[in-house]
Amino acid sequence: DSGVTQTPKHLITATGQRVTLRCSPRSGDLSVYWYQQSLDQGLQFLIQYYNGEERAKGNILERFSAQQFPDLHSELNLSSLELGDSALYFCASSVALGRSGNTIYFGEGSWLTVV
Amino acid sequence: GQQLNQSPQSMFIQEGEDVSMNCTSSSIFNTWLWYKQDPGEGPVLLIALYKAGELTSNGRLTAQFGITRKDSFLNISASIPSDVGIYFCAGQSGNTGKLIFGQGTTLQVKP
Numbered sequence: 001d002s003g004v005t006q007t008p009k010h011l012i013t014a015t016g017q018r019v020t021l022r023c024s025p026r027s028g029d030l031s032v033y034w035y036q037q038s039l040d041q042g043l044q045f046l047i048q049y050y051n052g053e054e055r056a057k058g059n060i061l062e063r064f065s066a067q068q069f070p071d072l073h074s075e076l077n078l079s080s081l082e083l084g085d086s087a088l089y090f091c092a093s094s095v096a097l098g099r100s101g102n103t104i105y106f107g108e109g110s111w112l113t114v115v
Numbered sequence: 116g117q118q119l120n121q122s123p124q125s126m127f128i129q130e131g132e133d134v135s136m137n138c139t140s141s142s143i144f145n146t147w148l149w150y151k152q153d154p155g156e157g158p159v160l161l162i163a164l165y166k167a168g169e170l171t172s173n174g175r176l177t178a179q180f181g182i183t184r185k186d187s188f189l190n191i192s193a194s195i196p197s198d199v200g201i202y203f204c205a206g207q208s209g210n211t212g213k214l215i216f217g218q219g220t221t222l223q224v225k226p
Binding site for chain 1: 148155157163203209213215216217
């Protein structure tokens with residue numbers, strides 16, 4: 001158990017819908033990351049938050065957004081869903097930003113299926 | 116998206132054999148990480164490397180951070196059935212925690 005908690009574990013929804021994925025980082029971790037894992041693209045970095053502020057952005061679609069709340073939990077919002085958005089979405093956390101020695105721990109993921 | 120070149124893509128070996136996999140990149144990284152992912156689970160950190168040339172072991176696992184900072188390898192000695200899974204390398208640069216992942220090496224171990 002990495003200490004990173006993600007909900008829901010599985011989600012099936014229709015195209016055009018909107019879903020919210022939730023992540024609770026490890027106790028004491030200030031940085032939260034979101035990754036998408038699909039068969040064709042592998043593990044792709046989406047976005048990073050540190051202590052409530054966005055710090056880095058990857059290949060995140062405009063239909064997707066995220067935020068980190070004062071209690072440090074984070075939500076990833078996916079809207080106008082398309083079939084191609086079906087993937088495993090991982091949240092990860094670390095104590096600090098990204099300096100050497102900063103270990104990043106992953107949650108078990110939220111499996112999203114768009115039908 | 117950006118990815119590291121990880122090889123081999125898959126391996127099917129006999130229990131007790133040693134395994135070697137590697138990652139290369141056209142970019143320099145400050146940190147190299149090796150993760151293992153089991154089906155339905157998130158990636159679990161195996162080894163973290165923070166200095167060029169660094170050689171680090173974790174039980175039967177040994178990994179090295181290439182001198183050029185553009186490559187890394189992972190060795191598993193005396194493989195056992197529970198080593199089965201997908202192994203990912205990941206590189207980190209800059210002052211964020213953004214990780215660039217390899218495509219993964221699927222390891223199967225025959226008892």
